[in-house]
Amino acid sequence: MDIIGIGYLGFETPKIEEWRDYGPNVMGYQIAKSAETDPNSLYFRTDDRRHRLAFHPGPIDRLAYIGWEAKGRLEFIDAVEKFRANGIEVTTGDAALCELRGVRELIRFRDPVGYQHELFYAQKWTPRSFTPGRPHGGFVAGKRGLGHVVLITPEYTPELENFLIKIMGFKWYGAGAGKGRTGFFHTKLNTWTSHDIGYGHAPGRMGIQHMGMTVDSMRDVGETYDLVKKREIPLLMTLGQHSQDPCVSFYHFSPSGFAIETIYELEAWQPDGFELNPERLSLWGHEIVGPILGTSVRTPEEVLDPAYLASKPKAS
């Protein structure tokens, strides 16, 4: 599948008002205009797209959907055919949903874990319209997507890898340096970063562990770090450099309990030509000072929609 990367993410949260302050004033996101049909949701921009992040009111903090961007209409049509040919249940977004997302067309489907995904093409865009919520040099998004996510899966199955690699067409990047079982994947068209999505195995647990967003300058990492410390927002990992990517980053907890990794690329990522097996997670820094799994990681029964849970065949 000709997928570029993650075009948008949607969350549910009881903390919309906290995000309304934190989003622009800590992260530098721009508050986007909410649709007339969805006035209670909060939308953020990180570049010239209509929005990249959506926060919908809900009783608990959870990832509601991941919006993957197909390169264009023809690639979208091919992808829909592939899902159907492989027996993946897809539903077509109606005009009202496409308008909410600001896209031409979209489909919705689930991965074998139960996470809700969408595939779309052509999101609304206005060149040179992004204005950060505070002085900020901007985010690296644009043609490569908004960043990456790492999700927790209660079971790490061959079916999951088959879905990601054989159907979604993702490239296997590697297992990372962590002790547990984690898989990192990037889309077929992503030549900029090592991963768009990771699935980490934690028995009986499910939810978003962190979201990674790249900023345009090291200064933006440092100034975000200063703001996080000034507000006494808990950190997950201090400033450091991963062994597998030429990036500097730190992780802190968002109002929704998942971590945000703020990243600066020291140099362009290059595919390695062989599968990395790092001795350690980071070359320097990245001292773990908070829980690896934040409060957004819960049981599948808490995170999944009741209707979907009822329809899901029990694991044998």
Ligand SMILES: [Fe+2]
């Ligand atoms: Fe990350």
